[in-house]
Structures are given as structure tokens and as C-alpha cells.
Amino acid sequence: MFVRWSAAIAAAILLSSPALLQGARAADKPTDPQIAHIAYTAGVIDINAAKQAQKKARNKDVKAFAEDMLRDHEAVNKQALALVKKLNVTPEDNDTSKALSKQASDKLAELDKLDGAAFDKAYVANEVAYHKAVNGALETQLIPSAGNAELKSLLQTGLKIFQGHQQHAEHVAAELK
Amino acid sequence: MPGRLSAIASAVLLVAMAVPAHAATIEITMENLEMSPKDASAKVGDTIEWINKDVFAHTATAGNGDFDVNLPAKKSGTLVLKKAGTVDYYCRYHPNMKATLKIEP
Numbered sequence: 203m204f205v206r207w208s209a210a211i212a213a214a215i216l217l218s219s220p221a222l223l224q225g226a227r228a229a230d231k232p233t234d235p236q237i238a239h240i241a242y243t244a245g246v247i248d249i250n251a252a253k254q255a256q257k258k259a260r261n262k263d264v265k266a267f268a269e270d271m272l273r274d275h276e277a278v279n280k281q282a283l284a285l286v287k288k289l290n291v292t293p294e295d296n297d298t299s300k301a302l303s304k305q306a307s308d309k310l311a312e313l314d315k316l317d318g319a320a321f322d323k324a325y326v327a328n329e330v331a332y333h334k335a336v337n338g339a340l341e342t343q344l345i346p347s348a349g350n351a352e353l354k355s356l357l358q359t360g361l362k363i364f365q366g367h368q369q370h371a372e373h374v375a376a377e378l379k
Numbered sequence: 380m381p382g383r384l385s386a387i388a389s390a391v392l393l394v395a396m397a398v399p400a401h402a403a404t405i406e407i408t409m410e411n412l413e414m415s416p417k418d419a420s421a422k423v424g425d426t427i428e429w430i431n432k433d434v435f436a437h438t439a440t441a442g443n444g445d446f447d448v449n450l451p452a453k454k455s456g457t458l459v460l461k462k463a464g465t466v467d468y469y470c471r472y473h474p475n476m477k478a479t480l481k482i483e484p
């Protein structure tokens with residue numbers, strides 16, 4: 203049931219800010235199965251970015267931040283999986299998810315070329331931009347479009363988590379300077 | 380027998396009156412990334428118990444550095460108040476989670 207979805211997620215990684223909003227806009231009003239797919243993909247992207255950072259980051263605050271991202275996004279996605287199962291919804295791949303995944307893999311490759319302090323800085327800067335982009339998409343597209351009340355509520359919690367991460371990333375970025 | 384019992388009872392009563400009001404435990408819930416109540420009041424000697432109902436880890440971290448309590452997912456943590464003052468605190472993982480503690484002497 204989740205085969206196609208899982209394949210898309212496996213390919214999903216980091217992105218830079220503009221495409222998420224563009225992608226979301228292009229897809230008119232996403233359906234609940236599409237929203238679930240986008241939200242899950244957005245989480246997987248940040249998890250993969252965090253895994254890369256755990257291997258490459260040098261600064262201890264950056265390492266700790268990556269660990270926080272991994273823990274929170276895994277927790278959110280676990281809830282998302284439980285919810286789609288309960289609602290009997292099959293997440294559906296879509297242009298927004300595809301755009302996200304494409305940008306993410308490009309970003310991951312770009313960051314992979316950096317090391318040490320340069321990697322730390324670029325990773326944290328991208329985390330700020332990424333969370334900002336996801337927050338924008340959640341607020342303007344995904345939350346207003348969600349039909350199911352439980353899905354909407356999970357997205358609202360997700361927004362608060364992402365807003366927290368954005369502020370946390372901004373603090374870490376400020377300290378790297 | 381009843382006389383002895385009432386003697387004990389009045390002794391207990393006397394002791395109870397001599398001891399100052401019992402220190403209280405104040406519960407603050409963290410749920411859906413919100414502290415509740417957001418503004419809590421307590422006295423020096425009271426215990427604050429933060430109850431984290433989220434599946435996410437949080438912290439209760441004082442802006443002035445007075446305390447930093449870790450609250451793993453679905454766990455609670457306590458702090459005995461030692462100093463009077465108004466303390467703004469937040470979560471280190473989600474700095475958008477903010478609340479205030481008013482500690483009276």
C-alpha cells in the first residue's frame with residue numbers, strides 16, 4: 203500500500219526555500235492524501251539532512267541541533283503514520299512532494315562537498331531557510347486545505363514544532379558567527 | 380480510652396498549628412507545545428512540576444540561568460524554588476514555547 207510513497211520518501215532530501223511554496227501553489231488545493239504525503243516528505247527531508255549533519259558537523263551546538271531535528275521529526279512522522287493508518291488514507295505523491303524531494307537531493311549533494319565550519323554554517327543556514335519555507339506552506343496551503351480535523355490538528359502541531367525549530371536554528375546560526 | 384484518644388487528637392492539632400503552611404506543588408502542563416498555565420505563581424519552597432504530555436522532548440529553561448529542567452517526551456520533572464523573583468523561561472528545543480513564573484518570598 204505504501205510502496206510508491208516509500209519510494210518517493212527514499213528519494214526525498216533537503217531543499218532551498220522557494221520551490222516548496224511554488225510547488226504548493228502550482229498544485230491548487232491539495233487533497234488530504236496529498237497533504238499527508240507532503241507533510242511526511244517534509245519531515246523525511248529534514249531527517250536526512252540531520253543524518254548528514256551528524257556525520258559531517260564539527261560544532262557541538264550544530265551536532266546537538268541535528269540530533270534534536272532527528273528526534274522531533276521522527277516523532278511527528280510516527281504520529282502522521284499512525285494517523286493515516288487510522289483514517290485509512292493512502293498518502294499520494296504529487297508535484298509538491300516531487301519538487302521538495304528534488305531540491306532536497308540537490309541540497310544534500312551541495313552540502314556534501316563542504317566540510318568543517320563551512321559545512322556547519324551552510325547546514326544551519328539551510329535549516330533556517332527550510333523551516334521558514336515549510337512554515338509558509340503549512341500556514342498558507344496545507345493547514346487551510348486540510349479537510350480532516352485530525353489531520354489539520356496534526357499539521358497545526360507540526361507548524362508549532364517547525365516554528366520552534368526555525369527559532370532554534372536562528373539561535374545556532376547567530377552563535378556560529 | 381476516649382480521653383486518651385482526644386488527648387492525642389489535641390496534641391496533633393497543636394503540632395499542626397505550630398508548623399507553617401505546607402509547601403505546595405504547582406503543576407504546569409506542556410501539551411501541543413504550550414505551557415499551561417502560561418503565568419504561574421508560587422512561593423519560595425514550593426515545588427514546580429512540569430508535566431510533558433507531548434511526544435516531543437522539551438525543557439524548562441530560565442532566561443536568567445536560574446534553572447534548566449529536562450523534560451523527555453511523556454515525562455515530568457520537578458524543581459524546588461529557592462529564590463524569589465519573576466522568571467521568564469522557555470524551551471531550548473522550541474524557543475517559541477515561553478512562560479513566566481512569579482515566585483513570591
Ligand SMILES: [Cu+2]
Nearest residue numbers: 437470472473
Ligand atoms: Cu520544546
